[in-house]
Structure formats: structure tokens, C-alpha cells
Amino acid sequence: MARATSLDFARAELDAAGITGSGLRRAYGRCRELNARHGRTYFLATRLLRPAQRPAVHALYGFARWVDDLVDEPAPGATTADLAARLDEVERALKNAFDGLPPEEPVLVAVADAVRRLALDPALFSAFLRSMRMDLTVSGYATREDLYDYVHGSAEVIGLQMLPVLGTVTGRAEAAGPAAALGRAFQLTNFLRDVAEDLERGRVYLPADELAAAGVDRDRLQRCLRDRRADAAVRRALAEQVALTRAVYREAEPGVAMLQPASRPCVATAFDLYSRILDRIEAADHDVFAGRATVSRPRRAAVAGVALARVARVRVREALPGARR
Structure with missing residues (x-):
């Protein structure tokens, strides 16, 4: 039997979602x-x-990734004014x-x-897009409130966009808070x-x-970057930031049970894998300058394997006569 390719999967997903043309x-x-x-x-x-859910996720993520790259990986010689004008063009398009006016850019389509x-x-x-514009002129955030203003647009809205794709067993308004918190947790982990x-x-x-309360400022971070090693004060400060981020994960966790059963393994897997990045930071004694904290491929495969088993059980239950859908 021929092995399915990525193109085969893509076609099957689009067919399942009823996307034609x-x-x-x-x-x-x-x-x-x-x-x-x-x-x-x-x-x-x-x-x-x-499969029917995946194209919408790809479209939402693809848009966020494409716009983010416009800001973080600009064309050579592009100025801040050039990038701001490009974001304005994207928003208008x-x-x-x-x-109802068809755009030329495939991602926008x-x-x-x-x-x-x-x-x-x-x-x-x-x-x-407002948060992406902030990246053009804002280089730091004085308080957590200021940072969360940025994070709302850069990450929380992604969680809110995903709710209609995933479906909920509660009212969508009830699930919105945990969904936004999960986007925030992922973003803070990235930071x-x-x-x-x-x-x-x-x-x-x-x-x-x-x-500053931990004795760290930008100059100190720059020294650690130059030395490719975090000093004791920076390690302590980052340990506090990890603890605060874990609290956001706890705020988000009840939202998994608010999703449709078929969607829970997906979100639980992302929750698990992203929170393990914090584990890796802790295992490195919070030295994020010595190397990038990542979850190993075997560990990702193991977590995905458990999730696949959950997916299979859900789909078997859904296939039983009289199952609620």
C-alpha cells in the first residue's frame, strides 16, 4: 500500500472541510x-x-505567522516607517x-x-495588528499590565479565535477566559x-x-547575552517569571474540559508540550542564554502517542449507536 504523503493529508483535510476551488x-x-x-x-x-477542523487552524496560525514575520524578518533596508505602512496595507486588505473584496495575498484569502x-x-x-505595530516602536514593558496589553493582541486573541473551531460544551463566553489565558501562557513561555x-x-x-525588584535591568541582560551565560541574579529573576507563568497555566487548565471531547486531546497536548518548555528552563537552572529550551523529539512523540490513543477512544465512542454529537 502506498504511504500517504503530506499532500494527501492536505487534500483530505480540505475535502473534509468542504473547501473547494x-x-x-x-x-x-x-x-x-x-x-x-x-x-x-x-x-x-x-x-x-x-480533518475538517484543521484548515481553519492552519489559516489562523498562518496569518499570525505571516504578519509576525513581516515585522521580525523585514526585507533588507526596510525602515520602521516602511513596516508600519506594510501593516497598514495588510489591515486594509x-x-x-x-x-467581500478578494485579496491577492493567499494567506489573506x-x-x-x-x-x-x-x-x-x-x-x-x-x-x-495593533500588537504587531507595538513591536515596531516598543522595546520594553514597564509593568506586567503593560506587557499584558501587548499580549492580548499578540496571543490571547488567538485563543479566542480558536474557540469556534474547537467547539465547547459550555457557553462560549464561559470558555473565553481560559482560552485567552492559554494563549497568554503560551506567549509568556515563548518570552x-x-x-x-x-x-x-x-x-x-x-x-x-x-x-528590577530582583536586581536585574536591561544592561545586565545584555551582559548575559554577551557572555552567553545567565548570572545568579538573572537566574533568580527568571525563576520568579517561570513561577508566574505556571500560575497562568493553572488559570487556563479548566478550559480544556470546556471544549468538545474531540478537541480536548489537541489542546491538552499543546498545553503539555508548552509547559514542558518551562521544565526545560528549570532543568537548565534558568540559564536561557546558554541554549534554547526545547522539548525533545522523542518526548513530543510520546506525548502525541498518548493523545492519539485518547482521540481514538473519543472517536470510537462517537461512532456508537445513540452517541451524542
């Missing part, structure tokens, strides 16, 4: 490629969803797409279609893992007042 299918395929290339944890977790299918609030995308990388871009995504 060669141009629209290519647009979703572009988003799927972005997800597979840049979001290893997200892509792995997405494979645990029903996206608004036009929501109003796919995300506009997903928004229509899911009846998503366009304000979620305006909030995301801790990527302290060195963000510093190289001139940014610090940790509250300055909390760092």
Missing part, C-alpha cells in the same frame, strides 16, 4: 505550509483534530476581504474565508525561552519593574 485550496495550503515549518508544537497538536465560515469577530484581528533572541532584536518581553 483551486485558488482557495492553494491559499489554505500556503497556510498549512507555514504552520508545518514554523509551529512544530502547534502543527503536531493540530493533527489531533478532526484584510478589511476589504472581510467586506484563506483567513478571510475562515473568518466567514466561523463568524469570527474582525476586532480580534485589529487587536492582533522566557527566547530572552536571548529577543534581546538581539532590541526587545525585552519581561516586566521591567519585576526584573
Whole structure:
């Protein structure tokens, strides 16, 4: 028997979601490629969803990844004004797409279609683009409140966008708080893992007042970056940040049980794998300058294997006569 390829999976997902038309299918395929290339944890977790759910996830993630790259990986010689103008163009094109005017960019084609299918609030995308604009001019955040203002648009809205895809067994409003918290937890984890990388871009995504209370400022972080080693004060400060981030995961955790049973393994897997990044940071004694904290491929495979077994049990139950759907 011939082995299924990535292209076969992509076609099956689009067929299951009822996505037709060669141009629209290519647009979703572009988003799927972005997800597979840049979001290893997200892509792995997405494979645990029903095939019909996956294209919308790829479109939402693909849009976020594409816009983020416009800001973080600009063309050579691009100025802040150039990038701001490009984001303005994206927002105009996206608004036009929501109003029914077809965009040229494939990523926008796919995300506009997903928004229509899911009846998503366009304000979620305006909030995301606002945070991307902040990255052009804001290099640090004085307080956690300031940081969370940024995180709302950069991450919480992603959790809120996902709720219609995943489905809930509660009212969507009840699930919204934990969904936003999960997006926040993932983003805070990224910030801790990527302290060195963000510093190289001139940014610090940790509250300055909390760092200062631990005797840490930007200059101290820069020295650690130069030495490729965190000193004792920075380790203590990062340990406090890890503890605060774990509290956000606890806030988000009840939201998994609020999702439709078929969607829970996907989100539980992402929850598990991302929280293990914090484990890796702790195992390295919070030295995020010596190397990037990642979850090993065998560990990711093991977690995914457990989740696949859960998916299989859910689908067997759903197939039983009289099962509630």
C-alpha cells in the first residue's frame, strides 16, 4: 500500500472541510505550509483534530505567522516607517476581504474565508495588528499590565479565535477566559525561552519593574547575552517569571474540559508540550542564554502517542449507536 504523503493529508483535510476551488485550496495550503515549518508544537497538536477542523487552524496560525514575520524578518533596508505602512496595507486588505473584496495575498484569502465560515469577530484581528505595530516602536514593558496589553493582541486573541473551531460544551463566553489565558501562557513561555533572541532584536518581553525588584535591568541582560551565560541574579529573576507563568497555566487548565471531547486531546497536548518548555528552563537552572529550551523529539512523540490513543477512544465512542454529537 502506498504511504500517504503530506499532500494527501492536505487534500483530505480540505475535502473534509468542504473547501473547494483551486485558488482557495492553494491559499489554505500556503497556510498549512507555514504552520508545518514554523509551529512544530502547534502543527503536531493540530493533527489531533478532526480533518475538517484543521484548515481553519492552519489559516489562523498562518496569518499570525505571516504578519509576525513581516515585522521580525523585514526585507533588507526596510525602515520602521516602511513596516508600519506594510501593516497598514495588510489591515486594509484584510478589511476589504472581510467586506467581500478578494485579496491577492493567499494567506489573506484563506483567513478571510475562515473568518466567514466561523463568524469570527474582525476586532480580534485589529487587536492582533495593533500588537504587531507595538513591536515596531516598543522595546520594553514597564509593568506586567503593560506587557499584558501587548499580549492580548499578540496571543490571547488567538485563543479566542480558536474557540469556534474547537467547539465547547459550555457557553462560549464561559470558555473565553481560559482560552485567552492559554494563549497568554503560551506567549509568556515563548518570552522566557527566547530572552536571548529577543534581546538581539532590541526587545525585552519581561516586566521591567519585576526584573528590577530582583536586581536585574536591561544592561545586565545584555551582559548575559554577551557572555552567553545567565548570572545568579538573572537566574533568580527568571525563576520568579517561570513561577508566574505556571500560575497562568493553572488559570487556563479548566478550559480544556470546556471544549468538545474531540478537541480536548489537541489542546491538552499543546498545553503539555508548552509547559514542558518551562521544565526545560528549570532543568537548565534558568540559564536561557546558554541554549534554547526545547522539548525533545522523542518526548513530543510520546506525548502525541498518548493523545492519539485518547482521540481514538473519543472517536470510537462517537461512532456508537445513540452517541451524542
